[in-house]
Amino acid sequence: KNEVEQSPQNLTAQEGEFITINCSYSVGISALHWLQQHPGGGIVSLFMLSSGKKKHGRLIATINIQEKHSSLHITASHPRDSAVYICAVKNNNAGNMLTFGGGTRLMVKP
Amino acid sequence: KAGVTQTPRYLIKTRGQQVTLSCSPISGHRSVSWYQQTPGQGLQFLFEYFSETQRNKGNFPGRFSGRQFSNSRSEMNVSTLELGDSALYLCASSLASSGIGELFFGEGSRLTVL
Numbered sequence: 407k408n409e410v411e412q413s414p415q416n417l418t419a420q421e422g423e424f425i426t427i428n429c430s431y432s433v434g435i436s437a438l439h440w441l442q443q444h445p446g447g448g449i450v451s452l453f454m455l456s457s458g459k460k461k462h463g464r465l466i467a468t469i470n471i472q473e474k475h476s477s478l479h480i481t482a483s484h485p486r487d488s489a490v491y492i493c494a495v496k497n498n499n500a501g502n503m504l505t506f507g508g509g510t511r512l513m514v515k516p
Numbered sequence: 517k518a519g520v521t522q523t524p525r526y527l528i529k530t531r532g533q534q535v536t537l538s539c540s541p542i543s544g545h546r547s548v549s550w551y552q553q554t555p556g557q558g559l560q561f562l563f564e565y566f567s568e569t570q571r572n573k574g575n576f577p578g579r580f581s582g583r584q585f586s587n588s589r590s591e592m593n594v595s596t597l598e599l600g601d602s603a604l605y606l607c608a609s610s611l612a613s614s615g616i617g618e619l620f621f622g623e624g625s626r627l628t629v630l
Binding site: 439441446447448449450451454492494502503504505506507508509 | 547549551553558559560561564571572574604606608610617618619620621622623624626
């Protein structure tokens with residue numbers, strides 16, 4: 407069983423829909439990242455969470471440390487949100503060593 | 517402020533050769549970490565350097581090595597290349613190695629081994 411599990415693996419939505427991507431992990435962590443990767447490879451860090459909730463524009467990320475679960479929400483989705491979203495955790499006492507989920511490939515259709 | 521710069525962006529090598537990839541972090545960032553991304557294994561941690569010292573290493577063979585210079589620039593080297601080393605190699609920089617700093621990624625170096 408992978409230490410970091412994401413669901414769904416693939417997601418197709420219509421423009422304007424509310425989107426949720428889930429991440430569950432099995433190890434103790436110091437922080438959790440949500441990353442976005444567009445075709446071509448570059449990765450952008452969307453959020454870094456160690457507790458609670460963060461919001462940036464139409465993106466919201468939450469984490470429940472007790473349940474070892476995090477969600478990434480996209481409100482009013484847009485075709486430019488189409489990308490792969492990756493959850494990554496920093497294990498306790500392991501610096502910037504990240505363990506990654508398998509990614510969620512999101513396509514938002516106009 | 518310049519972002520994380522990785523060179524070269526693309527390269528093609530043959531089996532048995534070696535390759536060196538470079539990563540220049542954001543100015544002032546002292547932590548550089550390296551990751552490998554393949555279609556089969558996804559993203560995997562290679563190693564992390566902080567102040568010229570390797571802090572953590574992922575589960576990769578000894579053919580994979582790296583170093584960090586006093587200006588925080590980092591290089592990684594893969595010797596005796598295998599077909600399975602074909603991948604996107606990404607580096608990320610951070611202010612600290614405490615595990616709580618934001619990471620900034622480069623565009624990656626795409627290696628093809630023939």
